Amino acid sequence: MASRVSLGSLAELRPTRAEISLDALQANYSVIRNQVGPRAVMGVVKANAYGHGAVPVARCLQSAGIDHLAVALMEEAVELRSSGINTPILVMGALEPVQMEAVVRCGVTPALFREDQLEAFERCAALGSRRLPFHLKVDTGMGRLGVRWERVTDFLGAVGRCPHLELQGVFSHLACADDPEHPLTLTQLERFQQILEIARSLGHAPRMCHLANSAAVLDRPPSWLSLVRPGLLLYGYRPSERNQPLALHPVMRVVSRVVYLKELRPGDSVGYGATFTVDRPARIATVSAGYDDGVLRSLSNRGHFLVRGHRVPIVGRVSMDLTTLDVTEVPEARVGDDVVFIGAQEGVFQGADQVAVEAGTVTWEILCGIGWRVPRVYLHGGRVVDVRSRFAGETPAL
Numbered sequence: 001m002a003s004r005v006s007l008g009s010l011a012e013l014r015p016t017r018a019e020i021s022l023d024a025l026q027a028n029y030s031v032i033r034n035q036v037g038p039r040a041v042m043g044v045v046k047a048n049a050y051g052h053g054a055v056p057v058a059r060c061l062q063s064a065g066i067d068h069l070a071v072a073l074m075e076e077a078v079e080l081r082s083s084g085i086n087t088p089i090l091v092m093g094a095l096e097p098v099q100m101e102a103v104v105r106c107g108v109t110p111a112l113f114r115e116d117q118l119e120a121f122e123r124c125a126a127l128g129s130r131r132l133p134f135h136l137k138v139d140t141g142m143g144r145l146g147v148r149w150e151r152v153t154d155f156l157g158a159v160g161r162c163p164h165l166e167l168q169g170v171f172s173h174l175a176c177a178d179d180p181e182h183p184l185t186l187t188q189l190e191r192f193q194q195i196l197e198i199a200r201s202l203g204h205a206p207r208m209c210h211l212a213n214s215a216a217v218l219d220r221p222p223s224w225l226s227l228v229r230p231g232l233l234l235y236g237y238r239p240s241e242r243n244q245p246l247a248l249h250p251v252m253r254v255v256s257r258v259v260y261l262k263e264l265r266p267g268d269s270v271g272y273g274a275t276f277t278v279d280r281p282a283r284i285a286t287v288s289a290g291y292d293d294g295v296l297r298s299l300s301n302r303g304h305f306l307v308r309g310h311r312v313p314i315v316g317r318v319s320m321d322l323t324t325l326d327v328t329e330v331p332e333a334r335v336g337d338d339v340v341f342i343g344a345q346e347g348v349f350q351g352a353d354q355v356a357v358e359a360g361t362v363t364w365e366i367l368c369g370i371g372w373r374v375p376r377v378y379l380h381g382g383r384v385v386d387v388r389s390r391f392a393g394e395t396p397a398l
């Protein structure tokens with residue numbers, strides 16, 4: 001877990017950092033709120049808030065008035081609760097029955113879809129004086145977690161035998177909403193509506209019915225129901241160019257620095273495997289960020305950085321700590337220059353979505369993949385308000 005760094009020691013940290021704009025995060029939250037009207041919003045902050053830092057992100061969303069937060073793991077929920085986050089939290093992933101005591105202690109809501117989970121949660125609830133809420137997770141077509149839609153009646157029968165539990169919510173996850181034409185989304189919606197009817201016919205009255213991820217927030221108003229559950233939109237990206245645009249602001253900017261510059265002659269090569277050989281006199285800048293920091297190795301000889309407002313190519317293999325750029329066309333580049341992996345520089349922008357295309361992956365993976373050696377610097381109102389680093393406090397007093 002990353003700890004706080006005093007603002008005074010910011011200059012002593014490595015030059016590679018991720019700047020997180022809390023203003024952009026709040027603006028994205030407002031845009032989503034306006035888009036969905038009176039529905040509640042559950043912000044997805046799993047995977048360390050998609051690499052942005054779960055605690056500062058959750059704190060910012062809580063102060064902006066978000067209704068709910070969602071995580072995948074119990075550990076993620078514990079991290080938030082022990083940092084003072086008191087917004088309702090849904091743990092969406094597969095909890096083990098032995099974790100149900102921690103669920104109760106932590107005051108979070110579990111997603112249940114296995115009978116052993118249900119029995120364990122009922123046993124814990126029976127020790128207390130009030131009914132404990134849970135959300136039923138249903139598989140309407142994603143095929144990963146959740147009670148399969150045709151088996152919901154049986155599962156609800158088991159719920160009926162748990163007098164200490166309250167079915168507060170029912171939810172499912174869309175598999176193909178980033179493709180507005182895909183027929184599975186409509187099928188999933190129809191199956192979900194049928195499940196809600198079955199639940200009501202059996203006497204349940206779930207208050208929170210949710211299905212809409214970011215893509216569905218953009219394109220599928222019928223899926224908004226009583227609550228929407230976006231992740232990626234909060235961080236400033238839409239899932240796909242096929243989804244409707246929304247006025248979002250990328251929250252993360254990843255900056256590194258040129259730490260070495262050299263002139264190479266024709267025939268010289270760069271990096272492991274000598275996969276790039278120069279065919280003309282070239283200037284190569286070495287940057288202090290590599291694949292452990294999130295510059296994926298698949299960007300070798302494919303990706304780009306911004307240097308002095310120019311998009312320059314990555315040449316040679318990306319290594320664990322370092323990346324090499326061909327800056328021959330940017331003669332003004334110097335050691336000490338800030339370079340941008342994700343974000344804007346001098347009016348030029350390179351988005352995590354663009355990087356994802358070059359790396360052959362998705363925007364989510366680029367954001368989550370910014371490594372934990374990279375300190376997170378939080379900005380609000382143009383000021384640094386918080387700095388978090390995995391290494392905070394680890395310099396021994398000599």
Ligand SMILES: Cc1ncc(COP(=O)(O)O)c(C=O)c1O
Nearest residue numbers: 044092173213214229230231232
């Ligand atoms: C169950 C569930 N709901 C919502 C989300 C948010 O998805 P997105 O980031 O596409 O909005 C995720 C993300 O993977 C998820 O697993």
